[in-house]
Amino acid sequence: MIAALAVTILATQALASQDDNQHNTRPYQPTAFHIGPTSPEAPSNFNAYRVGSSLRLTPSSPVLTLDYGAEVAGFPYFTVQSLTGPTQVELKYSEPYDGLQLPYSDGPFLFVNGLMNSFRTETFNLTAPGRVQSSLAQGGQRWQTIKLLTNSSIILTDVGFVPTVDIEPTVHLPGALSTSSQDLNKVWDLGARSVQAACVEPYSQPSTWDITIEGALIRGQYPGTSAKGLSFGNYSLTFFTKIVQGGTGWRVAASANAGYGAYFVLTTSGPHLANTNSTLLPSNTLIAGFGFSIIDQAILASAPPQYYKVPFEISQDRWYRITTTISAAGYNISVNGTQIAFVDLQSFEDYINAGWGNPQATDGTWGFGPFQDQAAYFRDVVVTASDGKAQLYSDPLTNEHVLAEYRVATNSDQVCLDGAKRDRLIWIGDFAHTARMLAATTGYEYIRSMIEYEFRWQLTSGPGAGLVPMQEAMGDAFQFRSEYYPSQYGENDYEIFFLLIVGDYFALTEDTPFMREHWTGLKILVETLIERFLDPASGLLADPNGVLWFTAQGAQNATAPTALFVVALQELIPIARALREYASVKTWSDLVDSISTKINQKLWSDDLGTYIFALDDPGNYSLLSAAFPIRAGIANTSQATRSIQSLSNLFLNIGYKDSTRIGNSNTTQLSPNVQGFLLESLFVAHTNLNVSADVITPVIKNLLEVYWPHMVNQNEYSTGCPWEYMYPDGSPGIGIFTSLCHPWGGAPTYILSNYFLGIRRESKDLGSYEWVLDPVWEVVKSLGVKQASGRMPLPEGGWIEARWSLQPRGRTQCEAFVHGARNVHVNAKGPCRMVRNWS
Numbered sequence: 125m126i127a128a129l130a131v132t133i134l135a136t137q138a139l140a141s142q143d144d145n146q147h148n149t150r151p152y153q154p155t156a157f158h159i160g161p162t163s164p165e166a167p168s169n170f171n172a173y174r175v176g177s178s179l180r181l182t183p184s185s186p187v188l189t190l191d192y193g194a195e196v197a198g199f200p201y202f203t204v205q206s207l208t209g210p211t212q213v214e215l216k217y218s219e220p221y222d223g224l225q226l227p228y229s230d231g232p233f234l235f236v237n238g239l240m241n242s243f244r245t246e247t248f249n250l251t252a253p254g255r256v257q258s259s260l261a262q263g264g265q266r267w268q269t270i271k272l273l274t275n276s277s278i279i280l281t282d283v284g285f286v287p288t289v290d291i292e293p294t295v296h297l298p299g300a301l302s303t304s305s306q307d308l309n310k311v312w313d314l315g316a317r318s319v320q321a322a323c324v325e326p327y328s329q330p331s332t333w334d335i336t337i338e339g340a341l342i343r344g345q346y347p348g349t350s351a352k353g354l355s356f357g358n359y360s361l362t363f364f365t366k367i368v369q370g371g372t373g374w375r376v377a378a379s380a381n382a383g384y385g386a387y388f389v390l391t392t393s394g395p396h397l398a399n400t401n402s403t404l405l406p407s408n409t410l411i412a413g414f415g416f417s418i419i420d421q422a423i424l425a426s427a428p429p430q431y432y433k434v435p436f437e438i439s440q441d442r443w444y445r446i447t448t449t450i451s452a453a454g455y456n457i458s459v460n461g462t463q464i465a466f467v468d469l470q471s472f473e474d475y476i477n478a479g480w481g482n483p484q485a486t487d488g489t490w491g492f493g494p495f496q497d498q499a500a501y502f503r504d505v506v507v508t509a510s511d512g513k514a515q516l517y518s519d520p521l522t523n524e525h526v527l528a529e530y531r532v533a534t535n536s537d538q539v540c541l542d543g544a545k546r547d548r549l550i551w552i553g554d555f556a557h558t559a560r561m562l563a564a565t566t567g568y569e570y571i572r573s574m575i576e577y578e579f580r581w582q583l584t585s586g587p588g589a590g591l592v593p594m595q596e597a598m599g600d601a602f603q604f605r606s607e608y609y610p611s612q613y614g615e616n617d618y619e620i621f622f623l624l625i626v627g628d629y630f631a632l633t634e635d636t637p638f639m640r641e642h643w644t645g646l647k648i649l650v651e652t653l654i655e656r657f658l659d660p661a662s663g664l665l666a667d668p669n670g671v672l673w674f675t676a677q678g679a680q681n682a683t684a685p686t687a688l689f690v691v692a693l694q695e696l697i698p699i700a701r702a703l704r705e706y707a708s709v710k711t712w713s714d715l716v717d718s719i720s721t722k723i724n725q726k727l728w729s730d731d732l733g734t735y736i737f738a739l740d741d742p743g744n745y746s747l748l749s750a751a752f753p754i755r756a757g758i759a760n761t762s763q764a765t766r767s768i769q770s771l772s773n774l775f776l777n778i779g780y781k782d783s784t785r786i787g788n789s790n791t792t793q794l795s796p797n798v799q800g801f802l803l804e805s806l807f808v809a810h811t812n813l814n815v816s817a818d819v820i821t822p823v824i825k826n827l828l829e830v831y832w833p834h835m836v837n838q839n840e841y842s843t844g845c846p847w848e849y850m851y852p853d854g855s856p857g858i859g860i861f862t863s864l865c866h867p868w869g870g871a872p873t874y875i876l877s878n879y880f881l882g883i884r885r886e887s888k889d890l891g892s893y894e895w896v897l898d899p900v901w902e903v904v905k906s907l908g909v910k911q912a913s914g915r916m917p918l919p920e921g922g923w924i925e926a927r928w929s930l931q932p933r934g935r936t937q938c939e940a941f942v943h944g945a946r947n948v949h950v951n952a953k954g955p956c957r958m959v960r961n962w963s
């Protein structure tokens with residue numbers, strides 16, 4: 125198979141290294157295609173794609189546009205049946221359709237490496253027929269183009285992606301939901317697809333670096349940076365590099381947070397690919413940038429690059445020795461002993477420490493990563509103190525151990541990422557919704573592995589002792605975990621979300637042995653949070669170090685994170701009780717009482733009729749300052765009712781903005797993550813606090829009938845997954861860069877299973893739990909839903925199946941049935957009953 129290939133070197137080498145890593149070998153193939161001078165303006169006029177058909181591109185019809193129907197992920201491949209001469213083709217990948225029209229498509233993703241191609245535009249130089257496979261994965265897309273760049277013609281067959289994740293049709297999953305409302309069914313499906321696209325099996329995401337005896341072969345991508353140099357500064361970095369295509373790239377003074385810092389690209393005199401942007405990447409030039417890269421991307425700005433012509437020829441396939449010396453004045457760069465640039469630090473002043481980097485542009489680690497479509501070898505890295513005397517570091521880059529050091533090791537853990545295409549980080553707060561979605565769709569495996577992962581990585585010493593990682597990268601190494609503190613611990617309440625995840629998992633499973641294994645870590649985390657954040661003066665959560673609170677837009681002594689902590693403690697008490705850890709039961713119960721009392725004393729505003737945003741912001745309130753006190757039961761019936769009524773002020777066109785602190789504009793972000801927490805609290809208000817259905821249903825209708833359907837009913841944006849954010853016109857909420865496959869936006873999936881289908885866990889006496897079948901009838905009726913059926917996976921295997929229908933004349937049929945598990949009882953309430961077999 126490999127011998128038959130005579131395509132580019134890069135593509136050939138890719139095959140050899142990736143074949144071992146595939147779990148699912150069934151490729152993702154397009155469902156429809158279009159060939160023409162350009163892509164159609166809108167996603168219409170496509171033909172059905174049939175495997176094996178020949179797709180011919182010519183100079184007058186050079187653009188093949190492909191639709192995969194929904195989000196897919198993997199290594200792009202295609203087969204060249206014939207070509208008339210040397211041919212270059214440009215491939216683009218995009219979640220939204222309109223990405224295909226842009227030079228960088230919906231990318232690039234220059235924030236972290238993410239073990240994928242950081243670029244969404246990729247070019248191949250083809251000389252002979254055969255199969256071509258990219259060496260770098262694409263994490264998530266629905267659309268693709270293949271554009272002929274040269275004056276030749278080419279016939280392609282068999283285009284697709286070799287999977288890096290296994291996305292099954294929804295009907296094959298253990299969990300399911302089908303109702304009489306098509307929109308609700310599609311909204312449920314969003315979450316089911318996203319957890320499959322964003323959760324990855326161990327070793328399914330290969331390293332983006334290839335270690336060879338010649339050194340590390342690194343294709344164009346966001347640089348991987350060494351964990352060993354994070355505390356270094358004022359050094360001299362020397363390495364050898366051999367360019368395979370276009371140019372080479374490296375970093376110095378890079379921060380622990382995403383590598384923000386100086387970035388250099390050195391280009392060859394040629395040959396260059398036909399679509400190389402010669403303004404951005406002139407030939408034979410050193411390009412010096414600062415920030416994330418040499419270009420801006422969406423919300424992440426970088427300094428305008430500076431250009432230094434190299435006074436001698438830089439050729440492909442020859443080794444060069446590059447030295448970058450950092451001093452207080454700037455970066456002094458030489459190639460093979462000849463100085464080619466002195467880059468003045470002053471010129472980057474505005475971009476230094478812009479919230480991301482180190483305070484000094486002289487400090488931080490080094491890293492390697494060429495720019496788009498470039499590729500180069502790197503070897504023999506040596507770092508010395510600037511005076512040239514002490515050698516601080518050296519590595520030949522010929523051993524696989526460097527992959528973890530440079531944060532690009534293949535993923536050894538079974539983890540869920542925040543999004544399929546980006547950031548591809550293990551953001552633990554995002555997982556709060558994801559865990560519940562998993563329980564309702566694919567099952568419990570990833571919830572367990574994520575909990576294990578977090579406790580294994582919990583810091584045990586140093587200034588962050590007790591905390592769990594909040595923003596880990598798949599490619600990071602365990603032994604360097606403390607190096608990433610504090611830079612990657614910038615949202616305190618993500619720690620609380622993790623407690624909630626543990627509590628939710630126990631509520632679903634009552635898996636006492638697993639909790640026993642992690643009890644020590646759990647207890648230390650709770651104690652750490654109390655010690656760090658429970659303010660003795662206010663009795664609320666505040667961080668004297670000023671680190672941010674995600675659920676309160678950074679405010680201290682705020683309602684949302686404080687009430688969230690109460691919700692988490694309430695869910696942890698049953699764990700302590702099950703483990704007979706009575707001292708913790710007592711301590712945590714007392715804390716729940718005292719914090720709840722403080723919230724009602726200090727944060728409830730009778731004038732506003734809701735909880736205030738924070739102690740020092742008594743005029744504002746937010747979705748979460750209402751939602752979490754309700755979920756915690758801190759609010760009584762009238763407080764919950766009034767809080768929910770006050771939300772109408774936050775409604776903006778199609779959904780609810782986070783808080784009254786945010787103005788109304790066409791770019792106000794409407795967060796499905798935040799509205800997901802709101803949605804569950806509305807049901808809780810009704811089921812636990814006796815808030816009338818009349819109060820909650822208008823809000824529920826806005827969420828489920830107006831807001832979420834925008835993710836399913838716009839073909840140009842729809843991926844079959846929930847989104848990261850939405851604008852008030854219903855388009856993606858950070859523009860082209862928005863992740864359109866982001867599990868954190870998929871809460872309706874579990875909420876529909878739990879409250880519409882009606883299968884959920886409820887606490888019994890003394891904190892044990894039971895399965896109930898208890899649809900929230902008044903809500904389902906007000907949404908006009910006449911019937912529902914579905915499955916809820918069981919932690920012991922098998923599932924609970926339920927179905928109900930509202931008959932004419934007010935009769936209701938409602939039944940539950942346990943499949944494939946013994947001794948599972950469902951407490952069927954109201955008109956529902958449990959049956960042995962379907963009647």
Ligand SMILES: *[C@@H]1O[C@H](CO)[C@@H](O)[C@H](O)[C@H]1NC(C)=O
Nearest residue numbers: 183184208209274275276277
């Ligand atoms: C493209 O190739 C054709 C046939 O080889 C030739 O006639 C034509 O002049 C070429 N066009 C350009 C723009 O080079």
Ligand SMILES: *[C@@H]1O[C@H](CO)[C@@H](O)[C@H](O)[C@H]1NC(C)=O
Nearest residue numbers: 355356357358452484486487
């Ligand atoms: C590097 O030098 C600058 C002064 O030029 C100093 O502020 C900084 O602390 C030094 N960095 C290290 C890591 O020593």
Ligand SMILES: *[C@@H]1O[C@H](CO)[C@@H](O)[C@H](O)[C@H]1NC(C)=O
Nearest residue numbers: 210249250251395396397398
């Ligand atoms: C494309 O491949 C051909 C044949 O190997 C080679 O001559 C040409 O230089 C390559 N072009 C680029 C841009 O690498």
Ligand SMILES: *[C@@H]1O[C@H](CO)[C@@H](O)[C@H](O)[C@H]1NC(C)=O
Nearest residue numbers: 227228401402403404405419
């Ligand atoms: C080429 O790069 C320059 C500089 O970044 C940019 O202004 C221009 O839009 C780019 N052109 C294309 C076609 O991307």
Ligand SMILES: *[C@@H]1O[C@H](CO)[C@@H](O)[C@H](O)[C@H]1NC(C)=O
Nearest residue numbers: 439442443444445459460461
């Ligand atoms: C650059 O220097 C290295 C030795 O330091 C040498 O091996 C290499 O050939 C030189 N490259 C060029 C293009 O002169």
Ligand SMILES: *[C@@H]1O[C@H](CO)[C@@H](O)[C@H](O)[C@H]1NC(C)=O
Nearest residue numbers: 451456457458461462463466
């Ligand atoms: C930069 O390095 C060169 C040697 O490569 C040296 O001659 C020059 O003085 C250095 N410049 C500065 C400003 O340090």
Ligand SMILES: *[C@@H]1O[C@H](CO)[C@@H](O)[C@H](O)[C@H]1NC(C)=O
Nearest residue numbers: 659661662666667668680681
């Ligand atoms: C929280 O509120 C208390 C009481 O008002 C105050 O003393 C403390 O400084 C506040 N904490 C922060 C971090 O603002």
Ligand SMILES: *[C@@H]1O[C@H](CO)[C@@H](O)[C@H](O)[C@H]1NC(C)=O
Nearest residue numbers: 741742743744745784785786
């Ligand atoms: C709400 O918060 C905004 C932004 O912090 C502030 O400007 C405004 O004064 C606050 N509104 C009230 C009514 O306190």
Ligand SMILES: *[C@@H]1O[C@H](CO)[C@@H](O)[C@H](O)[C@H]1NC(C)=O
Nearest residue numbers: 724728730759760761762763
């Ligand atoms: C609910 O809380 C409010 C505000 O603290 C209080 O005024 C009201 O009496 C409470 N209602 C009940 C039924 O306890």
Ligand SMILES: *[C@@H]1O[C@H](CO)[C@@H](O)[C@H](O)[C@H]1NC(C)=O
Nearest residue numbers: 789790791851852853855859
């Ligand atoms: C918002 O409105 C401004 C001014 O009318 C317009 O330029 C911009 O494109 C709009 N943005 C969005 C996301 O609709």
Ligand SMILES: *[C@@H]1O[C@H](CO)[C@@H](O)[C@H](O)[C@H]1NC(C)=O
Nearest residue numbers: 761810812813814815816817
């Ligand atoms: C719930 O509220 C209704 C009125 O809306 C009232 O009749 C009923 O007694 C309340 N139930 C409880 C348990 O408080």
